[in-house]
Amino acid sequence: MLDKPASTLRIRERLLESERLMEETGCYDGITELELRNQDPLKFETLHTKLRAYCVSAREMARRISASPGVREVGEMVVAIYTPEGDAIALSNGIMVHVHTMSRFIKWMIRNGYEDNPCIRDGDIFANNDAFIGTVQVPDVMDVVPIFHSGKLVGWAGAVCHELEAGGITPGGDVALAQERFTEGLFVCAEKVGENDELRRDYVIRCERNLRMPIYWVLDEKAKVASCIDMRESVKALIDEVGLDYWMKISKEFIEEGRRAQLARSRQLTVPGIYRGHTFYGHVTAGKPGYQPLGDPDWLYNMPIEMEITTDGKIIMDFEGTQPWGFHSMNCTPAGMDGGMFVTLTQHMNFEGLVNDGAWMATELKLPKGTWTNPDSEMAATATSWALLLPAYGVFQRLLSRSFIARGFVEEAFVGQVNSPMIEMGGTSQYGTLFGMAHFECAAAGSGALAIKDGLDTAYVGWNPESDMGNIEIWEQNMPMLYIGRSIVPNSGGAGKYRGGCSFLSTWLVSKTDHLRLVTSEHSSRVFDNGGMCGGYPAPTCQKHRAVRNSNIFELAGKGAPLAHHTGTNPHRSELELRLEGEHVTVEGPYITAPHKTGDVFTHSYNGGGGYGDVLERDPVKTAWDVENGFLTKEAAEGVFGIVLDEDADGFPVANLDATKRHRAGMRAERLAKARPVSDWIASQRSRVEAAAFAPEVKKMYASAIKLSPRFTKDFSDFWQVDAKAAFGVE
């Protein structure tokens, strides 16, 4: 046991010492025995619970200070308490992805000599939203304050809010049009923004003059500072109670305990071995206004992931074979990738025991330099990193779930998160003022199915386990659009024995403005960026936008005539086209176009989750309920699931079990007749592969992966028995 009271070392030396001890002993900060835990386990647990309570309470208090519906309504905030070296000890609920990104921010300041200049003093406030220092994207603005006790740095308190407006080239927080760093918005790069517990006036002025809607950012800053001070004072009172030496020791033991718990949980819940999966993301911008000709306008990314679980319980994720970073907003820094790993682990494995940075230390990420996971240029834009992070960590969830199924913990298997495209907006508000906002109802997508039940409908996103779409009335206060519909989208969950959770679609009437810019990010329809599992299908791709400019909706409303409240279930002719006159527009995302004005109607659909298991095993009775309640259509029940539904005397659907059995027997026979040996199919495809006879974007994807990854090249060549480099013209 290495016994370290409050260190007399300078903080940078202490950080290096801590890392060296971890390297030498394999244990966090060289803690090879959990001495305090063994002495008094109850006290150990009680103290950690207290710290967690400090965090939860500080976050709830701070949300009431915020003016942003993102923070107040949807809970886009997280707070945490750190060691002096910047490792998370305890955290609140909320957007937990940022617990580890804040850790990187604190360590970055320590490594860069902040102790000497600009100095770290009691009452200082430091802020950051630079993803290459430690966050995911520009709107994720973090504030940390040092905690001093008896004149010594004994920890940090930190808080993050996701801002709804970041002052970028397009309005909102997730700046879809950003193609390089310089268009992403207002950067605060590990900056001292306050002293003596007060934000500097000049910093606030900078925010006020560089944002479309500064009230969100500025009041969020105050909320974060308040939460940090609250946690700091609680920790200081706790140290008064337990003693400084005890605090310094137990705070480290908490983290080592978290590391050990993660390893133990891997050994308890999973099976060692190698797991593989992949997903894709397509981006389509050719001909859309505003895009600079810096790279290919349309592109396709592959995201192969290999996960190894070693026999000591360590989880290693490897992204080799994926695509290079590009001039678009969807690149991700290692901090963001770490954050994605952290938030996924907290949801899937750390549901008991202590949750802190220790869990992250029991994992390893392999992020090939030069790819979108680890750009080799810090000028790369990361404004909409989630577009790639969400699909990638959806794969991670499926890989973990495969291990849960193998081990028998079927109740934990989960087909995973999906992309949840967001609407950003700005222009003139309904009050006649300048405004900008990200609409955060996207924080309630459909989840993937579980291995024992259907997915959650409109109730899950990967980045925040407490999913919430927010109340319509609150959103309407903050934007010049009124809801004329918010509806479940039938058949939007992936089909399977257990279907994925359904998504919803919002339909808005633009109101009281002559200038409303609407922009969507993280969005195209070309490929599935989610997946199914064990025979389940992916959920549908991102849906196109349907809008009506200069509609006759006011005239119809005046006459009391029916309006369109959703797009309907006919993919070739929407309800909007049926009921409204005007200029009808159907656009594949991202949506970037001329401003809208009063009388226009706009729709946006979120995504559902992937399915689990063979569709022909789905419960007919449950399916009748789904049809009755609008989650599935009768046509899909019969055509996709093989379930024949009749109607009862009141017109409600009821399953016809005999007819279903016969219909499914026919579908199974048809399946067998249609299917052919995989070996035949491979043989039939080889000449196409050899000739690289693919769409230009597909061809480019292969060429890029082959250029970057020897392993991808070998796997591709071995599988098809072709020379991959020659086929795709790679030197």
Next chain:
Amino acid sequence: MSSYSKEVIADLVAGTLPWPQTRRVMSAYKDDDRFFKYVAVLQDRVEWKDPILLPVSDHLFICQSGDERVTKCECGHSFGDYRKNWKLKAHIIVRDTEESLREIYPNSDLPDPEWMEIREFICPECGTLHEVEAAAPGYPIVHDFEPDLEGFYRDWLKKPLGGE
């Protein structure tokens, strides 16, 4: 630590355990004796006698078949050596046209078949759909899972497999 009867595990696996009880299982400390009860439940479900060593999907199991360890469908069809990708011995339906994608996605916008296809991996004997891949045309078929079977039994379950 928690422990459940084989009947409870059987209902859990079948998705028929009532939700309040399922919720309690999800929230409770995990039962360390789950694996062998789970395997026993699955063994009861299949009509063949080869001992199941490890489930790898909803209806696919690695089992000891004589001297060999093979991946087997619940119907009894063998896909061969468990270390090889079972998909290569399966049958396949590829949906790479709008018409064939529309059969599964009747109401929604579709992916571009030039960019993406759906591959359905099917047991040639019973027609069970074991796995679906959504991939770009030309993408190699993925080998989902290569378990460290020996390491799992030896180091984690403390019951080394025979023949080691």
